[in-house]
Amino acid sequence: MTNTHAAAADGAEPPQGPPAPNHESGTGGAGGKTNPAEGRVPTTHPHPKTHRTPDGLDAHLVVNRTTFRLDIKLTAAPGDVVALLGPNGAGKTTALRALAGLVPLTAGHLRLDGAELDRTPPESRPVGVVFQDYLLFPHLTALDNIAFGPRCQGATKAASRAQAAEWLARMGLTEHATAKPRHLSGGQSQRVALARALATSPRLLLLDEPLAALDARTRLEVRAQLRRHLAEFEAVAVLVTHDPLDAMVLADRLVVIEDGRAVQEGTPSDIARHPRTDYIAQLVGLNLYKGHADGHTVRLDIGPAITTTEILSGPAFVAFPPSAVTLFRDPPTGSSARNHWRCEVAGLETHGDQIRADLTGELPLAADLTTVAAAELDLHPGAPVWATVKATQTHAYPA
Structure with a gap:
């Protein structure tokens, strides 16, 4: 030594x-x-x-x-x-x-x-x-x-x-x-x-x-x-x-x-x-939910059901990126999205070159949109919105 x-x-x-x-x-x-x-x-x-x-x-x-x-x-x-x-x-x-x-x-x-x-x-x-x-x-x-x-x-x-x-x-x-x-x-x-x-x-x-x-x-x-x-x-x-x-x-x-x-x-x-906790989902920039899958539908433990393209049975996670979320001020008509929820803007912050909206309501989630889109929608804390996500933009996997 x-x-x-x-x-x-x-x-x-x-x-x-x-x-x-x-x-x-x-x-x-x-x-x-x-x-x-x-x-x-x-x-x-x-x-x-x-x-x-x-x-x-x-x-x-x-x-x-x-x-x-x-x-x-x-x-x-x-x-x-x-x-x-x-x-x-x-x-x-x-x-x-x-x-x-x-x-x-x-x-x-x-x-x-x-x-x-x-x-x-x-x-x-x-x-x-x-x-x-x-x-x-x-x-x-x-x-x-x-x-x-x-x-x-x-x-x-x-x-x-x-x-x-x-x-x-x-x-x-x-x-x-x-x-x-x-x-x-x-x-x-x-x-x-x-x-x-x-x-x-x-x-x-x-x-x-x-x-x-x-x-x-x-x-x-x-x-x-x-x-x-x-x-x-x-x-x-x-x-x-x-x-x-x-x-x-x-x-x-x-x-x-x-x-x-x-x-x-x-x-x-x-x-x-395949994030399995909220912490990991936030790190990789995904909205993550847990529920019970039956075919193309995952019914969340707390909240509504989400339609996915995967076919599963039993406990499951479902995830999608904030960029997959489209926002409307009025109930969407003519949208092909299978998933839509009534929400409220809880907060807005700059996220890179976009605006990230923190939403509460039927399904708490994060949505990314351009500055122009946020201005056109007149988004502000407390504003009611409709959020939609296409089934093809979700990803479901066993829990």
Whole structure:
């Protein structure tokens, strides 16, 4: 095991900032903080190894607190990127900290590549963490920030710096090698933190809201770069986010967490098409209802019936986008829509280049329309309207 003193003994300055990683890990136990660490690279060439272990991640995370209980199962094969998605307070960060060993498990298990990690201290786990504030050492250059991990694993100062230089080149940051964190942009800092993590070769990479601190333009660019690096990463990566776009773009599989439990799991496309909770439906921009299907009709648990094109029997969900809703101020005549409800405008807000109307009444729903259409209909809170949706624009699936 190496520590900051061992690293300093060979010429590296011990950090004055976040805690040092152990020889196999990017995590550190002091103050509940964790150093970024990720990736699997050879000592001299930062390219992914071809060998893969068949094990990956097998976790049942149970954490009991006074007013909260986390109880979720996570499995992932090497090379998988899993996103934990959910609202604030759902338990995403608790799950990440439990994987890192910063929060002890109350029950369950945590296995990585077949090894039990339940009682392994954080600094001894082959786990790397990249936090949204990056935790770069302020007194070290970008090169030395990246070299710090290999240095703590026992590599010589020269070898660590050579490896760090290759990672800087891979990240497109060679010209910033001598820059300290205060002189780096948010996107550059994120890439340095990612490179520092990759240089330590963890078997589990944890990313906590890695793009949250970036502005919109930088976020787009860094997201594309992060996607490329995650595609090359051959161990397991777990991404925590509340941003559905980050999750959809970066992850192979999503695990949606609400109130400490997993409520839905699947590929991004499957979850986007088949939401099973109101939270997920709002994330992907759909009106979602639950009821009982009988042929082409789904009679809602609370509300009217909806006609669909699918033929189902039994408990079912039915969903449609706000753009599928057409509004009228008077009862529609001559409309081919099979579904129509009397509603009232509860609120209006700008949604992209359109107006989103929040409707109450026979069926609470959201409707999108152009600014011109909203003006022509003289929409305002309290205005009565009729809402119609064609059966062909609905999607029904078993509950």
